[in-house]
Amino acid sequence: MADTAHAPATPETPAETDDAPAVPRGPEPKPLWDPYVAGMALGLVLLATFLVFGRGLGASGAMARFTGLVTSWVAPSWVAANGHLGAYFAPGAHWWDDWLVFEVIGVALGGLYAGLTSGRFQWQVERGPRVGSRMRLGMAVLGGAIAGFGARLAMGCTSGQALTGGATLALGSWAFMMAVFGGAYGLAYFVRRLWT
Numbered sequence: 001m002a003d004t005a006h007a008p009a010t011p012e013t014p015a016e017t018d019d020a021p022a023v024p025r026g027p028e029p030k031p032l033w034d035p036y037v038a039g040m041a042l043g044l045v046l047l048a049t050f051l052v053f054g055r056g057l058g059a060s061g062a063m064a065r066f067t068g069l070v071t072s073w074v075a076p077s078w079v080a081a082n083g084h085l086g087a088y089f090a091p092g093a094h095w096w097d098d099w100l101v102f103e104v105i106g107v108a109l110g111g112l113y114a115g116l117t118s119g120r121f122q123w124q125v126e127r128g129p130r131v132g133s134r135m136r137l138g139m140a141v142l143g144g145a146i147a148g149f150g151a152r153l154a155m156g157c158t159s160g161q162a163l164t165g166g167a168t169l170a171l172g173s174w175a176f177m178m179a180v181f182g183g184a185y186g187l188a189y190f191v192r193r194l195w196t
Contacts, residue, residue, distance in 0.1 A: 012173060014136025029119040046163055052101060058159035059107075062100040063148065069095045128195040 034042075047119035049056050068085035071078070072095075079085045080172075088095045127136035129169050151157035156165065162180070165173025 007087075030117075042163070043167075046167055050167075056158060056160070056167065057103065058100050058160030058164060059104055060148065060151035060160060061098065062104040063157060064152065065095050065098060066104075081156055106133070128193060130196075131194050 063182055064085070065088055068079055068088045069182045071085065072089060076089075079089060087093065088097075092129070093189075114119070125133040125136055127133060147157070151161075154161055158177075158180065161176040166177060
């Protein structure tokens with residue numbers, strides 16, 4: 001896995017000196033989508049999910065089901081007694097019996113396909129120049145755990161609450177997004193050294 005620190009290029013960088021050996025590179029990556037085009041495409045996907053499935057996008061609901069599955073391997077009696085997770089394993093029920101599970105699997109496979117076909121797939125840790133890979137990965141896990149906990153408290157993540165709920169003009173979803181952006185801007189100052 002490459003360790004990618006975003007540091008300014010200097011003349012001493014080996015790749016830029018005249019006597020450094022040429023580094024073989026793969027094909028040039030395809031350009032990224034224009035963010036406005038990507039945003040409109042996401043909006044059309046959201047509209048299609050309402051028309052085809054009768055509900056919008058989401059992700060945290062699928063993660064709760066995956067969590068229940070993994071936990072059931074370790075502590076099946078605890079999962080069965082849990083009021084929320086136990087419902088996924090009740091007689092006649094299946095943990096995968098929700099279209100969000102297949103949506104999240106499709107997102108992962110689609111992202112992998114896009115990375116492979118665009119020439120952008122590689123194993124690396126994106127980080128700032130003043131932070132090591134372990135710190136960056138640790139903060140990513142911590143941030144993901146906090147976001148996942150918050151998504152369960154809010155009864156939806158940025159996909160379910162912000163995109164789906166926001167598209168239906170649900171007041172709680174708009175309040176959720178304002179809190180997400182406000183919290184991100186408020187915390188950015190304290191974690192900026194992870195990137196700069």
